[in-house]
Amino acid sequence: MGNVSNVFSPFTIKDLSLKNRLVMVPMYVGYASADGTVSELMLDHYREMAASGVAMVVVENASVDPLGLGSPFTLRVNDDQYIPGLSKLAEVIHDQGAMAFLQINHAGRYAYGRERLAPSGVKTGDVIPKEMTNQDIARVIEAFAEGAKRVKEAGFDGVEIHGGTGYLIVQFLSPRTNNRSDEYGGGLENRMRFPLQVVAAVTDSVGKDYPVGYRFLADEWLPDGLHLNETTLYAKELEKMGVAYLSVMAGTYDSFFLPEYLEKERSEGYMVHFARAIKEAVSKSPVIAAGRIQSPGTAERILAQGEADLIGLARVLFADPLWPKKAKGEVAEPIIACEPTCSLCMSRVMKGRPLFCSQWSKDRRDAFLRRIGEKTEGE
Ligand SMILES: Cc1cc2nc3c(=O)[nH]c(=O)nc-3n(C[C@H](O)[C@H](O)[C@H](O)COP(=O)(O)O)c2cc1C
Numbered sequence: 001m002g003n004v005s006n007v008f009s010p011f012t013i014k015d016l017s018l019k020n021r022l023v024m025v026p027m028y029v030g031y032a033s034a035d036g037t038v039s040e041l042m043l044d045h046y047r048e049m050a051a052s053g054v055a056m057v058v059v060e061n062a063s064v065d066p067l068g069l070g071s072p073f074t075l076r077v078n079d080d081q082y083i084p085g086l087s088k089l090a091e092v093i094h095d096q097g098a099m100a101f102l103q104i105n106h107a108g109r110y111a112y113g114r115e116r117l118a119p120s121g122v123k124t125g126d127v128i129p130k131e132m133t134n135q136d137i138a139r140v141i142e143a144f145a146e147g148a149k150r151v152k153e154a155g156f157d158g159v160e161i162h163g164g165t166g167y168l169i170v171q172f173l174s175p176r177t178n179n180r181s182d183e184y185g186g187g188l189e190n191r192m193r194f195p196l197q198v199v200a201a202v203t204d205s206v207g208k209d210y211p212v213g214y215r216f217l218a219d220e221w222l223p224d225g226l227h228l229n230e231t232t233l234y235a236k237e238l239e240k241m242g243v244a245y246l247s248v249m250a251g252t253y254d255s256f257f258l259p260e261y262l263e264k265e266r267s268e269g270y271m272v273h274f275a276r277a278i279k280e281a282v283s284k285s286p287v288i289a290a291g292r293i294q295s296p297g298t299a300e301r302i303l304a305q306g307e308a309d310l311i312g313l314a315r316v317l318f319a320d321p322l323w324p325k326k327a328k329g330e331v332a333e334p335i336i337a338c339e340p341t342c343s344l345c346m347s348r349v350m351k352g353r354p355l356f357c358s359q360w361s362k363d364r365r366d367a368f369l370r371r372i373g374e375k376t377e378g379e
Pocket residue numbers: 025026027028029060061103162164165215249290291292293312313314315316317345346349
């Protein structure tokens with residue numbers, strides 16, 4: 001194993017001490033129960049992710065509003081009834097020695113139901129979402145604030161606002177999906193208003209000492225979408241508001257399935273240049289880079305060259321939960337790579353079925369399929 005001294009050096013986010021630079025970035029796995037509560041399957045999954053040796057686990061997106069669910073199996077934080085299950089989730093992660101964050105979200109026009117909210121009535125599939133009134137806007141901002149408070153109450157070390165993947169926050173920021181003519185639409189200053197109000201309301205509700213991270217969309221990867229010329233300015237505004245970190249990603253559900261995106265997405269470190277650009281734009285906010293950071297050597301180089309402060313792993317860790325231990329030399333076996341040409345996890349998301357990985361051993365896949373009551377793969 002080559003030099004990985006940067007990867008295994010400690011770091012701090014606000015007052016939180018991270019044992020190394022590895023973060024599990026959020027990855028929806030479809031394991032929540034149909035009522036949005038935490039299931040045994042989910043507890044087992046996050047226990048394994050936390051036991052991998054990463055310093056911090058950011059649990060996949062949980063919805064702040066019944067209209068904001070990306071799927072029927074999305075976690076929810078829109079009511080106190082979800083707190084006990086979420087507490088167990090925070091506990092299993094802590095028990096394995098990792099910090100626990102939970103991502104909060106509103107899917108907006110990408111919600112799975114037919115009743116959808118969005119900044120503008122831009123058609124999504126065959127649904128035209130309802131253009132949000134000022135009252136809707138105020139209600140959703142409040143829902144983010146309330147959701148964040150529940151995350152804190154459940155015992156998580158921090159909350160992450162989902163400003164990626166083209167969900168509601170991005171829908172306000174993006175000129176493609178925001179055609180409003182009021183104070184929430186038009187120039188960047190107006191398009192940033194809703195996202196910044198969400199951040200302010202969340203920070204107010206949890207208190208300024210509680211870490212509020214941000215999943216940051218650097219580029220929509222669409223010609224008429226958001227690009228670095230605007231997102232770097234937005235990053236500076238988030239920094240002024242004291243976000244705990246910026247976890248950088250690119251692309252939305254409008255770009256994820258385009259051939260150009262799929263081509264780029266196959267290469268190692270395909271979003272690192274965006275993380276670097278955001279890190280250059282801000283002065284001290286920690287930046288997480290993600291995107292097929294497959295080899296420990298790549299992770300080490302990103303840190304050594306100052307392109308990011310932390311390394312985000314999603315599919316990479318799902319494919320091989322022993323990645324950190326293998327990188328450190330504690331397990332002397334080769335890393336099992338996420339297969340660049342495979343799209344099984346995404347296709348399971350689109351089918352609304354619990355995710356598994358084509359790179360797992362046959363025994364593991366069979367055991368998983370039995371557990372979820374599926375007879376054969378691909379069914
Ligand atoms: C199936 C799937 C689900 C995801 N779910 C989320 C999510 O809930 N929130 C989020 O911010 N990003 C989500 N992402 C994006 C990942 O966090 C990550 O940025 C991306 O997969 C690149 O990292 P990787 O190559 O290690 O997977 C998801 C990605 C995949 C493939």
